[in-house]
Amino acid sequence: MENITDVMLDLETFDSKPTGAIVKISAVPFNIKTGKIFDSDIFDVSISLDSCIKAGLTVSENTIYWWLNQNDEARKYLMNERKSNVSLTTALSNFLIWFSNIKNINSIDNLYIWGNGAAFDLAMLSNAFRTIGLNPPYKPSEEQDVRTVVRRDPSIKKNMLFEGIRHNPEHDCKHQIKYVCRTINQPMNFD
Numbered sequence: 001m002e003n004i005t006d007v008m009l010d011l012e013t014f015d016s017k018p019t020g021a022i023v024k025i026s027a028v029p030f031n032i033k034t035g036k037i038f039d040s041d042i043f044d045v046s047i048s049l050d051s052c053i054k055a056g057l058t059v060s061e062n063t064i065y066w067w068l069n070q071n072d073e074a075r076k077y078l079m080n081e082r083k084s085n086v087s088l089t090t091a092l093s094n095f096l097i098w099f100s101n102i103k104n105i106n107s108i109d110n111l112y113i114w115g116n117g118a119a120f121d122l123a124m125l126s127n128a129f130r131t132i133g134l135n136p137p138y139k140p141s142e143e144q145d146v147r148t149v150v151r152r153d154p155s156i157k158k159n160m161l162f163e164g165i166r167h168n169p170e171h172d173c174k175h176q177i178k179y180v181c182r183t184i185n186q187p188m189n190f191d
Contacts, residue, residue: 002036004029004102006112006144008177009121010169012078014049014067015060018123021052023078025091025125026169028177029102032112035181037174043098044170046085055088055131074167089132099137113138116146116176146176149183156183 012024027043030036053059067075086094103111115121122143129136150157157179164171 008173010172015058018127019058021057028173045091048085051087114144118145
């Protein structure tokens with residue numbers, strides 16, 4: 001039986017700084033060796049922008065303009081998600097519980113968590129945890145960077161068909177899992 005070994009994280013935010021307001025978190029568990037995605041265990045939550053601002057997280061004009069320049073499908077998805085959301089504290093508390101449960105159910109010491117960019121998803125999520133007085137549920141040694149893996153063979157990501165809506169964090173996670181697993185599991189040629 002395949003077990004969860006890793007989690008792919010994707011955030012939608014209103015700033016690109018580590019202090020940015022997080023309005024959506026998706027975390028998709030998977031097995032790094034097989035690429036199996038565990039759909040029944042996905043964490044997905046929309047967060048109140050107001051609660052992020054009250055907690056001291058930031059919004060940038062550039063990111064707002066970036067969202068306005070995305071395709072209609074991505075903007076519509078984000079706006080529809082804004083209709084049902086929870087506070088930052090509730091979302092992060094639920095993430096802590098979810099992450100711990102994944103580790104416990106799978107009886108693993110290290111649950112590796114992936115973000116797309118060393119200074120984006122994981123840095124932003126860690127900052128949000130510290131902002132509300134909590135520690136992230138993952139250790140720094142469990143943090144993994146998608147972009148570092150992509151450097152090994154950029155053609156895999158480039159040629160991977162995207163399924164779903166871009167900037168829907170669950171769909172982004174699943175896409176990243178596909179090309180990360182394919183890249184990691186291809187044989188290395190040192191000649």
